[in-house]
Amino acid sequence: MAEKRDLIIVGCGPAGMTAGLYAARMGLNAVILETGICGGQMMNAWEIENYPGFEKISGGDLAMKMKAQAENAGIEIRELTPVEEFKFSDSLKVVITAKREEIHAPAVILAMGATYAKLGVPGETEYHGRGTSYCATCDGPLFRGKSVFMIGGGNTAAMDALFLSNIVEKVYLVHRRDKLRAEQAYADRLTKLSNVEILWDTILLEVLGDDGVTGVKLRNKKTEKEWTMNTDGVFIAVGSTPNSSLCEPAGVKLDDKGNIIVNSHQQTNISGVYAVGDITGEPRQIVKACGEAVKAVTHWLTVRPIE
Ligand code: NAP
Numbered sequence: 373m374a375e376k377r378d379l380i381i382v383g384c385g386p387a388g389m390t391a392g393l394y395a396a397r398m399g400l401n402a403v404i405l406e407t408g409i410c411g412g413q414m415m416n417a418w419e420i421e422n423y424p425g426f427e428k429i430s431g432g433d434l435a436m437k438m439k440a441q442a443e444n445a446g447i448e449i450r451e452l453t454p455v456e457e458f459k460f461s462d463s464l465k466v467v468i469t470a471k472r473e474e475i476h477a478p479a480v481i482l483a484m485g486a487t488y489a490k491l492g493v494p495g496e497t498e499y500h501g502r503g504t505s506y507c508a509t510c511d512g513p514l515f516r517g518k519s520v521f522m523i524g525g526g527n528t529a530a531m532d533a534l535f536l537s538n539i540v541e542k543v544y545l546v547h548r549r550d551k552l553r554a555e556q557a558y559a560d561r562l563t564k565l566s567n568v569e570i571l572w573d574t575i576l577l578e579v580l581g582d583d584g585v586t587g588v589k590l591r592n593k594k595t596e597k598e599w600t601m602n603t604d605g606v607f608i609a610v611g612s613t614p615n616s617s618l619c620e621p622a623g624v625k626l627d628d629k630g631n632i633i634v635n636s637h638q639q640t641n642i643s644g645v646y647a648v649g650d651i652t653g654e655p656r657q658i659v660k661a662c663g664e665a666v667k668a669v670t671h672w673l674t675v676r677p678i679e
Contacts, residue, residue, distance in 0.1 A: 374474040377403050379672065380467045382455050383483035383615075385412020387649025387661035389438040391481045392447035394669040402447060405469065407454040411435030412485045413612070413650065414658055418509045418535045421557075423658050431509075434658070458622035462643045479644040479672050482619065482632060483665065486612035486650035491523065495579030496608065503585025504606045508532035511607075515540045520605035521588055522546065523576050528609035530554035530562055536607065537565050544601070545570045548593065579606050614651045629653065638668040646672065 381391045384406035395402035404410075414420065417431030426434065443449060458480070459466040465480040488506040490496060496504055505511040508522070512535060520540050522533045525547035531554075533545045545562065550572045552559045562568050573593045580587040585606055591598045614630045625633045625641045631653035638646045646668035649661035 374466070374476045377401055377475055377477040379403075379479050379481065379669075380405065380465065380475050380477045381481045381483055382467065383412070383485055383649070383651075384410035384439070384449055384451065385483060385485045385649060385661065386414060386435075386438060386658045387485070387651075387665045388412075388481070388483035389435075389442045390662040390665035391483060391648060391669050392449065393438075393442040393445050394666055396442065396446040398669065398673055400669075400673075403475065404442075404447060404449045405453045405455055405467065405475075406449065406451045409451050410439045410449060413487075413656075416507045416509050417531065419531070420658065422555075455618065458618055458624075460622045460624070460642050460645055465644060478676060479646070481638075481665070481668050481672075482616075482624070482640070482645065482647040482651060483649045483661075484615040484618075484651050486614045486656060488528075488609070489611040489613050491576065491608050491610050493576055493578055495581060495585075496606075499579050499581050499585045499606075502583070503581060503604055504579055504608065506608055508535050508607050508609075511605075512536050512539050515605040517541050518604045519544070519602075520607060521576070521601075521603050522607045522609065524609035524611075525549060525552045525554060526609065526611065527554045527558065529607075530558035532607055532609055533562060533568055534558065534565075537562075537568050540605075541567065543568045544603075546574050546576055546588075546590065547572060548575050549573065576606070612650065612656065614653070616651055619647075627653070634664075636667075637671040638664050639671065644672070644676075 378400040379402040381388050381404040384404050392404045414431035454470040456470045457468040467475045519542040521544045523546045536543045578589040587602045589600050632647035648664035650656045
């Protein structure tokens with residue numbers, strides 16, 4: 373016998389946890405399924421300064437507060453429960469876990485988030501875990517007192533460069549243009565730091581190494597000059613890719629970047645299937661994820677069939 377629920381939420385980042393909080397408070401018999409542990413990408417953020425109500429809070433602390441609040445409201449969260457397959461019809465949503473357990477519900481909220489993108493240069497994958505990293509908060513302390521490279525010009529690269537500047541001797545921030553994409557507040561702080569040097573108009577061509585990373589090969593896009601520099605660590609933050617690979621086979625429409633297409637109520641093209649948070653695309657912000665989750669739950673409550 374398949375387990376039956378009023379609502380299944382897939383993903384336990386800020387979007388999933390907010391959906392769970394609202395669903396529980398509104399009396400729905402819902403469950404959150406999470407591949408790993410709750411928190412999503414914010415677990416990698418050493419400091420969050422733009423979540424209202426907290427001037428500064430670490431991503432880990434915010435995640436734990438959200439989880440406790442949702443669980444206190446009554447939501448059941450199943451961590452370490454990867455989902456393997458979706459089967460969606462208008463009247464029934466079937467979610468199948470990696471253990472081939474089936475959960476049935478009339479509605480599902482897809483909140484699987486996004487994962488860091490890869491740059492695709494030689495050496496990047498080969499030295500992953502041996503000098504290349506996508507998580508400054510996790511791996512930064514391994515490079516104490518050393519020089520490292522941070523690749524990217526968005527909020528993640530800027531935040532991570534700020535974090536690394538507290539630990540390492542020098543951070544080279546490599547950006548392919550002459551202006552950061554990151555918020556001005558981060559850019560202002562970075563330019564004031566004596567141990568952060570921004571290499572503008574520059575791209576990473578290759579990560580060099582032997583047993584681990586030993587250097588980088590770079591190119592200035594304007595002058596076309598190529599050169600190498602020694603380093604032990606290369607951090608990469610060049611955007612993120614939505615975790616939507618299970619969605620298309622289940623008939624959920626995606627855009628050309630793999631984001632789930634939703635309307636203003638967070639409805640996908642399948643009735644009763646909603647998508648919220650980073651999986652719906654930019655802006656990838658915690659407050660946006662939370663807001664979308666509220667819209668999805670409240671919309672489902674207004675349209676669901678009453679038994
Ligand atoms: P992002 O905003 O998409 O920025 C990616 C950066 O990597 C851009 O500067 C981009 O350059 C560069 N890039 C992309 N492909 C590249 C390539 N092939 N070679 C060299 N550089 C490349 O990604 P993100 O910084 O990871 O942030 C992801 C999302 O999370 C964003 O929506 C961001 O706002 C959000 N986020 C928010 C916060 C916050 O609010 N505190 C913190 C972290 C992340 P161009 O600028 O030239 O395109």
